[in-house]
Amino acid sequence: MILKVENLSKEYPKFKLNNVSFSINEGEIMGLIGRNGAGKSTTLKAILNMISISNGTIEMFDKNYKQNELYCKSNIGVVFGGIDYYELKKVSTITSITKKFYKNWDEKLYRTYLETFNIDSSKRIKELSAGMKVKYQIAVALSHNAKLLILDEPTSGLDPVSREELLTLFMYLAQTKKISILFSTHITSDLEKCANTITYIKDGNLIASMEKTKFIKHFQYLKTSPTEPDLSLEEIMIKNERCSYDF
Amino acid sequence: MISNLLKKDFVLSAHPTLYMFMIIGALVLVPAYPYGMVFFFGCLGLYFSTLNGRENNDIFYSAILPLDKKDIVKGKCLFFITFELIQILITTLIAFIKISFIDSPNNDVGIECNIAFFGFGFIIYSIFNYIFLTKIYKSSYKIGIPFVISLIFVVLAIILMELISHIPYFSWIDGIAFSDLQKQIPILIIGFILFIFINILTYKKATQNFEKVDL
Numbered sequence: 001m002i003l004k005v006e007n008l009s010k011e012y013p014k015f016k017l018n019n020v021s022f023s024i025n026e027g028e029i030m031g032l033i034g035r036n037g038a039g040k041s042t043t044l045k046a047i048l049n050m051i052s053i054s055n056g057t058i059e060m061f062d063k064n065y066k067q068n069e070l071y072c073k074s075n076i077g078v079v080f081g082g083i084d085y086y087e088l089k090k091v092s093t094i095t096s097i098t099k100k101f102y103k104n105w106d107e108k109l110y111r112t113y114l115e116t117f118n119i120d121s122s123k124r125i126k127e128l129s130a131g132m133k134v135k136y137q138i139a140v141a142l143s144h145n146a147k148l149l150i151l152d153e154p155t156s157g158l159d160p161v162s163r164e165e166l167l168t169l170f171m172y173l174a175q176t177k178k179i180s181i182l183f184s185t186h187i188t189s190d191l192e193k194c195a196n197t198i199t200y201i202k203d204g205n206l207i208a209s210m211e212k213t214k215f216i217k218h219f220q221y222l223k224t225s226p227t228e229p230d231l232s233l234e235e236i237m238i239k240n241e242r243c244s245y246d247f
Numbered sequence: 248m249i250s251n252l253l254k255k256d257f258v259l260s261a262h263p264t265l266y267m268f269m270i271i272g273a274l275v276l277v278p279a280y281p282y283g284m285v286f287f288f289g290c291l292g293l294y295f296s297t298l299n300g301r302e303n304n305d306i307f308y309s310a311i312l313p314l315d316k317k318d319i320v321k322g323k324c325l326f327f328i329t330f331e332l333i334q335i336l337i338t339t340l341i342a343f344i345k346i347s348f349i350d351s352p353n354n355d356v357g358i359e360c361n362i363a364f365f366g367f368g369f370i371i372y373s374i375f376n377y378i379f380l381t382k383i384y385k386s387s388y389k390i391g392i393p394f395v396i397s398l399i400f401v402v403l404a405i406i407l408m409e410l411i412s413h414i415p416y417f418s419w420i421d422g423i424a425f426s427d428l429q430k431q432i433p434i435l436i437i438g439f440i441l442f443i444f445i446n447i448l449t450y451k452k453a454t455q456n457f458e459k460v461d462l
Contacts, residue, residue, distance in 0.1 A: 045461075045462065048310070048311070049315075049316075050310050050461070050462040051461035051462060052458075052459065052461060069315045070313050070314070070315060073311075073312070073313040073314070074313040078311040080307070080311070084304050084307070085303055085304040085305065085307055085308035086259055086303045086304075086305075086308065087303070088303075089259060093258065093259075094259075096258075097251075097254060097255050097258055097259060098312065100251040100254065100255075101251055101312045101313050101314065102313065
């Protein structure tokens with residue numbers, strides 16, 4: 001098992017992440033969906049020990065994450081949207097520092113990925129496009145042989161071509177390199193294309209975590225009439241989340 | 248690991264003024280000047296660098312590296328200590344040159360750049376590190392108020408150091424004669440011992456605070 005999250009809970013004064021559980025196998029792409037503020041980023045931060053949790057356990061690579069944080073972090077790649085750190089520094093400068101922290105850094109592989117993704121390392125971070133920023137972080141993750149990628153809204157704000165390129169890359173990494181990907185998004189069409197499993201969080205509660213086709217089938221009960229065509233992931237989410245306002 | 252942590256801070260988060268303040272010890276060449284300002288500028292440089300780190304999301308960058316929260320705090324503490332030791336070392340060399348080769352009158356403004364001055368310097372930096380670092384790791388983003396609070400204590404310590412040299416009973420603290428320098432050695436030793444212990448305490452307390460912080 002690459003990642004096993006059990007009964008993950010986190011209490012804030014006005015929000016509660018409640019007993020979220022799911023697991024990811026090798027080479028699996030899991031889509032973590034939910035509307036803005038549902039608890040997706042909280043879940044990812046809790047997994048990475050960036051926030052303290054009220055309850056629950058996280059096992060990564062069959063080891064307790066908290067007790068083996070450095071080992072686990074050495075074997076994962078984390079992409080939280082674009083890069084919003086040290087934007088005025090050059091790509092080469094950031095990499096020269098980052099790589100020192102990874103024992104299994106492969107410089108040759110890094111150069112190959114930079115070339116493949118067409119990233120100019122002499123550019124400053126802020127000069128990279130949003131898609132390039134995500135690709136740079138993936139290049140860094142792959143250069144230290146990450147077995148799991150944790151991505152928070154990696155495709156948000158990208159143009160359709162860049163999104164398509166990234167999704168193709170994710171599928172390639174999962175199928176060919178057997179890299180597992182946990183991918184939070186509210187752009188459900190991205191998941192229709194590349195995810196194997198879907199975990200759905202609503203208001204901090206886990207609604208479902210299952211294989212994509214089963215997930216879609218499970219929620220067909222939301223159809224308003226039997227003649228209505230099968231609901232897509234987006235329609236399932238909208239029907240679950242819809243609320244009305246009295247003005 | 249330690250060298251990587253230091254390199255990260257000196258290459259990425261250090262503000263350019265930090266390097267300028269590293270050699271600000273040259274102020275001891277000014278014949279009449281409150282030399283305690285050397286330590287004040289040192290604190291200012293560390294504040295600018297911490298601010299630069301915050302504006303560039305250094306905590307987030309560090310949090311996704313193979314580091315735990317303890318390492319993040321350790322890196323910052325070592326960054327502060329390394330800068331302070333380098334600055335004190337450079338100032339010592341300049342002071343040595345001044346006392347040995349430049350014939351200048353005694354500093355009428357405040358304390359002379361002698362052994363006691365460096366002992367007080369260690370104490371001033373200990374005060375700054377403890378208040379500033381333990382307070383910033385209570386939130387990871389509130390930096391202004393911790394700096395103001397730490398600066399109040401730093402300035403009071405500097406004023407005390409500068410005033411003490413004007414009290415006739417403590418005139419030996421202001422002296423650069425060999426007999427005065429000999430008397431001042433305990434101040435340097437006590438200052439350095441305090442610097443070591445308070446920095447260990449700072450690291451422990453800041454780590455405890457940071458463990459409770461949600462990023």
